[in-house]
Amino acid sequence: MHELSITQSIVEIVIDYAGGKAVRRVQIEIGELSSIMPDALRFCFDVCSKDTVAEGAELEILRTEGQGRCLDCGREMPMAQLFALCSCGSRKVQCIKGQELRVKELEVV
Amino acid sequence: MCTTCGCSDDAQMRLTKLDGSTHSHEHTHADGSTHSHEHAHEHEHEHEHKHENSAESVGLRQAPDKSIQIEQDILFKNNLKADENRRYFHERSILALNLVSAPGSGKTTLLEKTILALKNKVVINVLEGDQETANDAQRIRATGIDVIQINTGAGCHLESKIVSTGLKQLNPENGSILFIENVGNLVCPALFDLGERSKVAILSVTEGEDKPLKYPHMFKAASILILSKIDLLPYLKFDIDLCIKNALIVNPEIRIIKVSALSGEGLSEWIQLIEAMLQKPL
Numbered sequence: 001m002h003e004l005s006i007t008q009s010i011v012e013i014v015i016d017y018a019g020g021k022a023v024r025r026v027q028i029e030i031g032e033l034s035s036i037m038p039d040a041l042r043f044c045f046d047v048c049s050k051d052t053v054a055e056g057a058e059l060e061i062l063r064t065e066g067q068g069r070c071l072d073c074g075r076e077m078p079m080a081q082l083f084a085l086c087s088c089g090s091r092k093v094q095c096i097k098g099q100e101l102r103v104k105e106l107e108v109v
Numbered sequence: 110m111c112t113t114c115g116c117s118d119d120a121q122m123r124l125t126k127l128d129g130s131t132h133s134h135e136h137t138h139a140d141g142s143t144h145s146h147e148h149a150h151e152h153e154h155e156h157e158h159k160h161e162n163s164a165e166s167v168g169l170r171q172a173p174d175k176s177i178q179i180e181q182d183i184l185f186k187n188n189l190k191a192d193e194n195r196r197y198f199h200e201r202s203i204l205a206l207n208l209v210s211a212p213g214s215g216k217t218t219l220l221e222k223t224i225l226a227l228k229n230k231v232v233i234n235v236l237e238g239d240q241e242t243a244n245d246a247q248r249i250r251a252t253g254i255d256v257i258q259i260n261t262g263a264g265c266h267l268e269s270k271i272v273s274t275g276l277k278q279l280n281p282e283n284g285s286i287l288f289i290e291n292v293g294n295l296v297c298p299a300l301f302d303l304g305e306r307s308k309v310a311i312l313s314v315t316e317g318e319d320k321p322l323k324y325p326h327m328f329k330a331a332s333i334l335i336l337s338k339i340d341l342l343p344y345l346k347f348d349i350d351l352c353i354k355n356a357l358i359v360n361p362e363i364r365i366i367k368v369s370a371l372s373g374e375g376l377s378e379w380i381q382l383i384e385a386m387l388q389k390p391l
Contacts, residue, residue: 002266002297009183017177024174028183035296035326082325083359091361101183107174 006036006101007044013103014054023057025107033066033082033098053108066098122271123260125243126278127250187301190269194304197276198287204387205287207303209327210311211320212293215337217245218370219311219379220288224252226380231387232285236275238267238292245290255279266297269304286387299326306386307331313338314345318352321359328359333366335379340369 014026026045030036038061045059066079070086070093077084077093084093182188198205208216224233235256237246246258257275259267272289281287289305291298299308310331312320315338321328328334334356336349353365366382368375 002300005264005266005268005297006183006300009186012186013179013181013183017179021175035300082329085358091358103179103181103183105179106177108177109174 003036003040004044004048007041007048010041010045010103011048011052011054014049014057014106015052017106018053018108021053021108023054023106023108025058025060025105026054026103027060027062027105027107029062029064029100029102029104031064031066031098031100033079033095034101036101038063062104064098064100067096068093069096070094122262122264124271124275124278125246125258125260127243127246127256127258184300184302187269190273191302191304194269194273194276196304197273198304198306199390201281201283201285202390203281203283203285203287204383204390205289205303205305206383206386207289207291207298207305207308208311209291209295209298209308209331210293210313211295211316214293214311214313214316215370216290216293216311217248219335219337219368220290221248221252222370222373222376223288223380223383224249224254226376227286227383228252228254230384232282234279234281234285234287236267236272236279236287236289238290240264240292261292265292265294266301267291267303268301272303284387286383295320295324295327299324299330307333309333309335311335311337312352312356314342314347314349314352318348319355321352321356325359328356328363331360331363333364333382336365336367338369338371339367339374340372 010028014023030038030041041061042059049055049057067076068079068084069076070088070090072090072092073086073088075086075088077086079093079095079098082095083091085091086093208220210216220235227233233254235249235254237249237256237258238261239245239258240261243258246256249256257279259271259275261267267289289303308331310327312334314336336352342349349367356363356365366375366378368379370376
């Protein structure tokens with residue numbers, strides 16, 4: 001249940017940036033290959049933000065699709081999981097998108 | 110955050126040193142019953158007060174919502190502390206290995222045999238992570254080396270901050286080896302950098318051949334894979350070649366060693382790899 005610890009980090013970042021103001025909306029980016037479940041994050045966010053400036057804030061989650069680049073031929077391809085087979089036959093495919101875990105934006109009152 | 114053991118207020122993290130001295134401590138958070146130290150607040154609270162003549166209270170206009178661009182990595186703090194740990198290891202030429210696996214793969218047995226094979230040549234310290242009990246630390250302590258048990262309570266993985274706190278207590282000497290035995294869990298520990306040189310994944314042959322495909326994050330994050338308990342192969346249907354193939358699909362660069370900690374088969378290859386890493390710092 002690493003979502004709990006991830007959410008604690010999100011709330012810490014929000015508190016740091018909010019400057020004591022009440023937070024209305026938190027926008028985060030969670031890549032589809034990041035092994036984080038958005039539903040679990042939402043559940044944890046309600047718990048972790050209680051009695052902080054982020055209590056009651058809307059959690060907006062942007063998903064980024066996985067994308068890989070072949071280290072042998074340079075070709076780029078969509079990735080539905082963390083590993084892929086390039087059409088050149090190589091399995092050395094580096095994930096270049098889809099593992100994002102980022103707090104992007106806050107909206108304070 | 111507790112400045113003694115690095116635990117956060119609600120994580121119920123505990124740290125116990127088993128080094129032959131009598132020092133140990135335990136405390137419980139959340140219910141407040143066994144607090145013996147004060148927690149410092151990490152941030153200041155700004156209180157806003159409405160004044161009678163403020164714009165809002167006299168109904169002139171309400172300030173519009175304000176957007177703040179952040180773009181900060183959620184794991185930023187963990188990664189920062191992990192970098193600190195990495196510098197600490199580098200400056201002292203310490204080889205730090207993070208052992209990760211599902212529960213019951215044989216991490217502690219492998220560690221016991223590894224320590225016995227190496228402890229006369231190099232100083233070894235261990236950080237043991239488990240949700241509860243000091244059982245594993247006691248087993249490691251019986252080999253005669255210093256060990257700290259970290260009990261994560263509700264936590265399912267170790268983070269760089271608690272490793273840093275453990276390092277302060279262990280104070281490992283230059284040129285030594287630090288084994289970090291992570292909490293038995295194939296998911297969460299993959300995400301958290303501790304500052305280690307390598308993650309070593311352990312997969313026992315009593316598990317499924319497709320584990321690397323099912324838990325790709327861990328096998329991608331690891332640079333070494335130990336296939337353990339191979340003495341049991343004659344009694345199992347486990348297809349070891351298929352398992353190796355699956356591991357290489359997920360991570361073509363992973364170094365795979367087949368080991369039986371019980372019979373000693375393959376142990377020398379693992380020991381030689383550790384010695385080579387120790388002699389060749391990054």
